[in-house]
Amino acid sequence: MGKVYYVSKNVGLAILALAATALITIVALSIAYNSEKTKNLSNHGGGVADTGTPLPPTTPFIPKDPWDHYRLPTSLTPVSYNITLWPRLEPGADGVYAFTGRSAVVFRCAMATDLIILHCNKLNLTSVRGHLAELSGLDGAAVPDIQRTWLVERTEFLVVQLRGRLTAGASYILQTEFRGELADDLEGFYRSEYTENGVKKVIATSQMQATYARKAFPCFDEPAMKAVFNVTIIHSRDTTALSNGQQIYSRDSVIEKTPVRVTAFEPTKRMSTYLLAFIVTDFSYNQFNQSDLLVRIWAQREAIERGHGVYALNVTEPILRFYQKYYNSPYPLSKLDQIALPDFNAGAMENWGLVTYRETALLFDPQLSSTGNKERISTTISHELAHMWFGNLVTLRWWNDLWLNEGFASYVEYLGVDYAEPSWNVKDHIVLYEMQRAFAVDALASSHPLSRGEEEVNTPAEITEMFNTISYNKGAAVLRMLSKFLTEGVFVVGLSSYLNTFAFNNTDHSDLWNHLQQAVDKTPGLEIPHSVKDIMSRWTLQMGFPVVTIDTRTGNINQTHFLLDPDSVVGRLSQFNYIWYVPVKWMKNGVEQEQYWLLQKSASVDQMRVSGEDWVLANTNVSGYFRVNYDQDNWDRLINLLSTDHQTLPAINRAQIIDDAFNLARAKIISTKLALRTTKYLSKERDYIPWESALGSLNYFILMFDRTEVFGPLQAYLRKQVRPLFEHFRTLTANWTIVPANHNDQYNQINAIDMACSVGVKECGELIKGWYRRWMEKPSHNPIHPNLKSTVYCKAVALGGVEEWDFTWQMFRNATLASEATRLRSALACTKIPWLLNRYLEYTLDPTKIRKQDASSTIQYIYSNVVGMPLAWNFVRERWSYIFNQYGKGMFSFAGLISGITKRFSTKFELQELEKFKEDNLRVGFGSATMALKQAIEKTTANIKWVTDNKAEVLQWFTEEAT
Numbered sequence: 001m002g003k004v005y006y007v008s009k010n011v012g013l014a015i016l017a018l019a020a021t022a023l024i025t026i027v028a029l030s031i032a033y034n035s036e037k038t039k040n041l042s043n044h045g046g047g048v049a050d051t052g053t054p055l056p057p058t059t060p061f062i063p064k065d066p067w068d069h070y071r072l073p074t075s076l077t078p079v080s081y082n083i084t085l086w087p088r089l090e091p092g093a094d095g096v097y098a099f100t101g102r103s104a105v106v107f108r109c110a111m112a113t114d115l116i117i118l119h120c121n122k123l124n125l126t127s128v129r130g131h132l133a134e135l136s137g138l139d140g141a142a143v144p145d146i147q148r149t150w151l152v153e154r155t156e157f158l159v160v161q162l163r164g165r166l167t168a169g170a171s172y173i174l175q176t177e178f179r180g181e182l183a184d185d186l187e188g189f190y191r192s193e194y195t196e197n198g199v200k201k202v203i204a205t206s207q208m209q210a211t212y213a214r215k216a217f218p219c220f221d222e223p224a225m226k227a228v229f230n231v232t233i234i235h236s237r238d239t240t241a242l243s244n245g246q247q248i249y250s251r252d253s254v255i256e257k258t259p260v261r262v263t264a265f266e267p268t269k270r271m272s273t274y275l276l277a278f279i280v281t282d283f284s285y286n287q288f289n290q291s292d293l294l295v296r297i298w299a300q301r302e303a304i305e306r307g308h309g310v311y312a313l314n315v316t317e318p319i320l321r322f323y324q325k326y327y328n329s330p331y332p333l334s335k336l337d338q339i340a341l342p343d344f345n346a347g348a349m350e351n352w353g354l355v356t357y358r359e360t361a362l363l364f365d366p367q368l369s370s371t372g373n374k375e376r377i378s379t380t381i382s383h384e385l386a387h388m389w390f391g392n393l394v395t396l397r398w399w400n401d402l403w404l405n406e407g408f409a410s411y412v413e414y415l416g417v418d419y420a421e422p423s424w425n426v427k428d429h430i431v432l433y434e435m436q437r438a439f440a441v442d443a444l445a446s447s448h449p450l451s452r453g454e455e456e457v458n459t460p461a462e463i464t465e466m467f468n469t470i471s472y473n474k475g476a477a478v479l480r481m482l483s484k485f486l487t488e489g490v491f492v493v494g495l496s497s498y499l500n501t502f503a504f505n506n507t508d509h510s511d512l513w514n515h516l517q518q519a520v521d522k523t524p525g526l527e528i529p530h531s532v533k534d535i536m537s538r539w540t541l542q543m544g545f546p547v548v549t550i551d552t553r554t555g556n557i558n559q560t561h562f563l564l565d566p567d568s569v570v571g572r573l574s575q576f577n578y579i580w581y582v583p584v585k586w587m588k589n590g591v592e593q594e595q596y597w598l599l600q601k602s603a604s605v606d607q608m609r610v611s612g613e614d615w616v617l618a619n620t621n622v623s624g625y626f627r628v629n630y631d632q633d634n635w636d637r638l639i640n641l642l643s644t645d646h647q648t649l650p651a652i653n654r655a656q657i658i659d660d661a662f663n664l665a666r667a668k669i670i671s672t673k674l675a676l677r678t679t680k681y682l683s684k685e686r687d688y689i690p691w692e693s694a695l696g697s698l699n700y701f702i703l704m705f706d707r708t709e710v711f712g713p714l715q716a717y718l719r720k721q722v723r724p725l726f727e728h729f730r731t732l733t734a735n736w737t738i739v740p741a742n743h744n745d746q747y748n749q750i751n752a753i754d755m756a757c758s759v760g761v762k763e764c765g766e767l768i769k770g771w772y773r774r775w776m777e778k779p780s781h782n783p784i785h786p787n788l789k790s791t792v793y794c795k796a797v798a799l800g801g802v803e804e805w806d807f808t809w810q811m812f813r814n815a816t817l818a819s820e821a822t823r824l825r826s827a828l829a830c831t832k833i834p835w836l837l838n839r840y841l842e843y844t845l846d847p848t849k850i851r852k853q854d855a856s857s858t859i860q861y862i863y864s865n866v867v868g869m870p871l872a873w874n875f876v877r878e879r880w881s882y883i884f885n886q887y888g889k890g891m892f893s894f895a896g897l898i899s900g901i902t903k904r905f906s907t908k909f910e911l912q913e914l915e916k917f918k919e920d921n922l923r924v925g926f927g928s929a930t931m932a933l934k935q936a937i938e939k940t941t942a943n944i945k946w947v948t949d950n951k952a953e954v955l956q957w958f959t960e961e962a963t
């Protein structure tokens, strides 16, 4: 799945918090396993009897029967399905939007059994001769009678108990007929509504990952239960049906006296249920053919007419070409559809051959979209297309290895974009967007290893919890490191051998290690100190990462588990005692040295001993997933180098020096003053990546101090540092009349304006207010460049009053382009007027004002504002049970909500409030936010300590440096 993007790169300084410190929780398929569900425990065959009252959540449930376990028995394996679905895009007489369907699954019996268990959730099965399913044999296999069939709500199973046993080696067909609700819950087969030219439209679409295919038809809903799917969709004649394969026919027909069209699709390849997709819309498309491959971009008719699909189409072609070459494997299907949906929970979903996207992740308007929008579109497409092979063609056996699937796509997405847009330098962005975010979460004592044991991940909620920052971002960082120390060439040889060996099958992570190892063994001259598996185990089986310290006075190099809070206690044991095999790339006086492998706690390296003017820099190009510390002398030399000749160091290392220093200071390994000194050279820095990194690092100071007396001097210092950048861009853009040519300069222009306005550079405020006034005077003509809109809207609302807010709200209501609507929705949260913010919070519970899919992020925008934070906290506390129950079934990123809303917490009082909140809501529960709540308490505790220890020193430093 793609990530749900936090806030775009340019939404305002306070929001930058998300970039550096937030646990960006990705993908909000939260499952409510609240007490409601325990009401209906199965009372068949010795389960817990239904007592009529909810059981307290602490009552242990002891699974006895096969249907009490969440995993399917391995006695049966599906071979293929016939599925016919008929979604009704108008409500029936009972007011319910429904779909009906029929499914036949052919399965093989691997081990004799008298039980058939498959997944089925929220479907009303039609009873035939007293049973919920019909069984027949294939090739003359004898069929035992059905004794009983029933549904188990807790484990989401359909159980068929037979009077006799199925024969090992024989094949059978199980048929079902069912009716389900086409709900607007964004899960399984669901409906999405939108208006087009004032007319309400309904579409049927689907999201199966991770466990929702079972809500569309009864199936063996586990990734290793691959099968062939023959899909037929019945729909009205003015719509089009899409699925994973190409259509083989589409005919008019009359069913139940209704004129319909019946569209059948070619059989799919052997694939997992979570990659299926079914869509019925009246959308139109752009297309091209690449050899025999049909590629289409689908969206609402108006968007296609206006050409909003063209960029996606343009960029898909080279990205596909790149992956075919990179994987050394042709695109496995005969077509590729990509579709922009008005209601969609994840950022995007890699359904095989029919990829679904949020509109903002696929549609580009050359007049209205920004550079950031463009990069998001290309990276999302690149991420999803990477999965067409890695994930779809070869699939991890179980969700405990999710990190490998998502981490891999999150890494290679940068390679695909780099091929399609070579001038962007996006490969460097991985340091900002993947590594630094992973570091932030993985430095907590409550982090967890990338890889989990298969037995630790069972329930839908446990599966959902795997879609987190560690899986995506740390996964990407660790795989990038692997590719760097093996070298890219060897990495792709192993990768392609893995994909070709396991095509249409399932694997676990050790299969990838084996194939990479074979590639290493075949490469003369490539030496790694241990096997790929042994090296990687250190990074995947133990949580966290090391800080590598080089003492250039002695040549000593050592590693320690890096923890943001040095007093935190790591409860999790590691079989490796938190020692990693660390590939240390490094340079001396600007000259790259031979890579050094740090394999134990500490070692002595003569070449690292330097003196005089000589300096050492480790982790060049930030290729390793670790932080670096030095002795004071070397730090001084590096800081000196930054202020005299910063371009000697690669830009991503300048960025990393700042990020490392700030985090080392937070962990009390170096002084806060030393960290702050790494920002002194910024008045000379013009590059985007170091600035972005610095803003992320400084953001922690802003969050901790923007309600205190430190904030005045802090702002004054930043004003001094950012003014030259602001002036630089004023010149570069001929007094703000043109756009910088370079992609990264475009981003940094946004930073310059955003920062300058945030810290009160007067000309900046004037510039912004001028632009906004011109727009308000003539709403049909927006004078603000798309790149700058997010920032300008936000600052104008912040500096303005009710009139600006109302105008922005009006523009939001009128916006037709999704990304424009998002900017405006985010800007509305920037006002400093409390009653406006409170009213806006209430709007998030009213779907006619704020769409359900946007509720969570709107609250996030509000709490990112220093004035909005306490209001949002009260709002969420008061209504937790309501929000949780209303939205608990998939709309909300609860984990992101909790970690975000508490990110300024730094007083004892706030900690008490947080603990009370936890206590008060134990009964309601926290679902997928359980871990985030624990982390929030840990972080608040650390913040209290940090503020107590540092406030006086920081105040003094900013006061001195501000002048």
Ligand SMILES: *[C@@H]1O[C@H](CO)[C@@H](O)[C@H](O)[C@H]1NC(C)=O
Residues within 6 Å of the ligand: 080, 081, 082, 104, 105, 106, 228, 229, 230, 267
């Ligand atoms: C689906 O189609 C394939 C190819 O035509 C066929 O072999 C398979 O038996 C079909 N599946 C079912 C359940 O009929």
Ligand SMILES: *[C@@H]1O[C@H](CO)[C@@H](O)[C@H](O)[C@H]1NC(C)=O
Residues within 6 Å of the ligand: 082, 104, 173, 230
């Ligand atoms: C699946 O559908 C095909 C085509 O309609 C049909 O020939 C076949 O018998 C069906 N298979 C089963 C098991 O119903």
Ligand SMILES: *[C@@H]1O[C@H](CO)[C@@H](O)[C@H](O)[C@H]1NC(C)=O
Residues within 6 Å of the ligand: 096, 098, 099, 124, 179, 180, 181, 182
């Ligand atoms: C399924 O059955 C339940 C109970 O009879 C009913 O309330 C519900 O509306 C049915 N769902 C559909 C989609 O028909």
Ligand SMILES: *[C@@H]1O[C@H](CO)[C@@H](O)[C@H](O)[C@H]1NC(C)=O
Residues within 6 Å of the ligand: 310, 311, 314, 364, 366
């Ligand atoms: C798409 O590609 C065409 C042909 O190269 C080019 O003219 C057009 O500007 C591109 N459009 C976008 C939005 O990138």
Ligand SMILES: [Zn+2]
Residues within 6 Å of the ligand: 001, 002, 003, 350, 383, 387, 405, 406, 409
């Ligand atoms: Zn993904």
